[in-house]
Every structure is written in structure tokens, then in C-alpha cells.
Amino acid sequence: MAWYAYCITEKQAFPELLRHRKPIPLESVAGIQGNQVFLYPASDLAVIVSEYSPQESFNQKSAVDHARVIADCFKVSTVLPFRFGTVFTDDDSLRRSIRSNQRQFVTNIERLRGKAEMHLKVTLDDCCREQIHRYAATAVPNTGREYLSNLRETATLQRERQTKARAISVQMHRMFAPLAEEVTCKRTESGKMLLDIAHLIDHKCIERYQNKYSSASQAMKDCQMQLSGPWPPYHFVHRLTRSNAHSHAHPASA
Template identity: 25%
Template sequence: MSVYVYAITSSDCHPRLDDLRGVGEEAPGLRTVTEGPLQAIVSDAPQNLRAKRRDLSAHHDVQQRLLSEHAVLPMRFGLTAADDEAVRAALDENAEPYAERLAALAARAEFHLKAAEDEDVLLRQVIESSDRVRRLRETTRGGGGTYEERLALGELISTEVRARQDEVTADVIEALRPYTVDESRGGATSEHFLNVSFLVDRDRSKEFTAAVEKLGEQYAPDIELRLRGPLPPYSFV
């Protein structure tokens, strides 16, 4: 039977797994597969696995439990192997890089920070700060102006918005770097212009979250900072 792989830890760790259940309708029990200095936390893999909320939650709960007790390399949802022997072979083949990453992630957790901005407020700020935007906006008001002028206005506003958001992103990351070990930037989305994960020493988690709260007060109410964590270090495996 194929096995579902949740995470990799050091073989000298003894995680509490008996009260947790794995992914799938039958909610299989969890077990460890050990090879040398490493072990994988696995369960029997369900057939036709889908990313249902129940299974995503089970996957996350296992990783959160491990993170609370040990250094862990979290695996993505849906990762399976043919059998226990295939898991052991993977642990053996990748023993050195896995051990290096576990050492680098020991006593550390990931925090994920996003930022969203009120579009109306942002547009008003852009208009107030740019003479050229104001002139083109006045020229094209009510459908006036040429097609080229309307196109230029849209492009100029877009450029100004990106510049302002890039500046905020850089300032936020720079302000938080003293409290972090590493960072991993994600792409902007339609809702969030800032999307970045930080690797933080556990004993500095309160300092880090306090720094984020201070930034949130600084940028409110125009910009909203949204922080999640501590999380398994998905972005730094």
C-alpha cells in the first residue's frame, strides 16, 4: 500500500502522534519510517485523495504538532510514496541536505505577512502627489481628452501605485529584518500587494509580532497588515 508523507524530522525525536489522525475518509493512524538519522511521519495513503477541508486540516494538524516539539521539514499536501521502503530510500539518498535543512530550521518557525490597501485612498494619494496625474485626470474627466491621453493616465496611475506599494514593501521588510533569520517573498495578488514569509527564531516570536503590530498601527487605517504564524517553515524547506 502506498504511504502518505507529512514531514521529515530527526530520528532522535519522539513526536506524540497517537491522538492525531491522518488524511482520508478512514482517518488512518500515523507512524514513523526511520532510516539512519532521519525519520518520516507517514500514514497509509487514501485512494482518490482530494484537497478537502477535512484532509487539509488533518495534514496541517500533524505538521503543527511536530513544529511545536521539533525541527521539521514539512511536505506539501498530497505527497505519497510507493511504500515504506521507498520512503527509506529517499531518506537515505537525501540524508545530507535534509539534515542540513533540519539544523537550519531548528527552534525556528515561519510567519506569513500580507498587506492590503484601500484602493480609493491609494488613488487619492496618487492624485494628490502627482501633478501630471492631476492634469491628465482633469483633461480626461467625463470622457474628454484623446484615447492616447486616457491610456497615458491609466499607465501613469498604475506606475505610481506600484512605486508606492514597492516603497511600503521595502520599508516593512527592512523594519522587520532585525527580528528575522530569513525571508521569502511571494508575488503580489489582486488583494495583497505585500506577500512575504519570514523565518523567525522561536525565542524572538514575541518581539517579531510586536514589531508587526507597531507597523500595523503606523500604516493604519490606509494599509492593513495581516500576520499568520507560527507556521511550519513551508517556504524555507
């Protein structure tokens, strides 16, 4: 029997599992393709899975269902999410993977217990967009000196862009004081700069965090901000060893 994996959680969060050594249904939770979700016991841990057939194909709805199952489990326990598309080929491969990574999983659960992820998207004007486009549109320089000068000017503007993004990131960190953070920066199709910020916070601080967001969004007039969460700690989970699992979308993580 192949198993589709959603997340790892604590067995003690599901008292009905303490009397069983075999997978039992997680009532009222449907997985990908509407499949029944099971609690799969593994020492002090439980793996949230559903049966998987190679004939099943994944789509956008499958990804939504994957996230929904993890979110439902997150309501009652600390979770270590798997990447969308993670499949264990049989019981032995699932057990081997959990057993060989158990110490890491237990450590992560201890580290993330009582914590949640808040997700900020901060959009701001690209301070260097017009200048860089102007250099790019310039005709090929007549001399090597002109070419080198253009390279230096472009590099300087790129550093200015990075400096501005870093300054906003630091400002966000000071405002929200997260336990940990993951930040990425990219340019949008409209030429804006987008900072994608994940903050790890104590679950009991969610309301305070939301209040800080309200204040920050009013104070930072030159930025557009969007907040979502609380989410399971997707960005703060160490990668799972892939020796016994394969993925149809991304490598497994937990």
C-alpha cells in the same frame, strides 16, 4: 504499502524511535481520514506518514488535517513539510527519495532549527486602480499616437503600483528584521493591493515580533494588517526531488 507523507523531522526528537528500524505509531496523533500516524525511520531522520489507499479522496478537511499533523510535530522538532497530497507508492520509493536527498534535508533542518515562520497580510489602497480603469474604459484611440500614449501611461501607472508595493515591503523588512522573507503582491477582488509576507525568525523572538506588529499596525494608518503564526517554515523549505513521489495536489516539497 503506500504512504501519505506529512513532513520530515529529526529522529532524535522522538526517543521512542531510536530503538526501532520499522515504522512505529505516533501516539495520540490522527492523520488524514483519521488514519494512524507513524514515525518512519530513515537514517538520522524520521518521516511522518500514514497508510494510504488509492480509494481515499482528498478534500478541504484533508488539507486541514495535513497541516494539523505538521503543526503537532513542529511543537517538538524542526520539520520540513511536504506539500498536501504527497504520496509514496511503497517503502522502496520512500527510502530511495530520503536517501537520495538526505544531504539536502539535513542541511535544511540545520538551517531551520529553532526558527519559525510568521505570516503578515498587508492590505492597502491601489494607488493606480482608477487611472488604469479609466484608460481601459477609453474608446479605441483614433490614431496610433493615441494608442501608444495610452500604453505609456498605463505602463507608468503599473510601475508606480510596483514601487509602492516595494516600498511597503522594504518598510516591513526594516520594522521586523527577519532572517529571511518571501513576498508576493496581488490585487484583490475589491480592488485593493494585498502583500502576502512570510518572515523567518528565531523562535525565541516570537514575542518581540508580536510586539513589533502591534506597534506597526498602529503606526501604519493607511494599511490593514493581519498577523498569524508561528507556523512551520513552509515558505523557506527547498523543493524535494519528485522522482520517487507523486502528488494529488501539488509537487512535494521539503
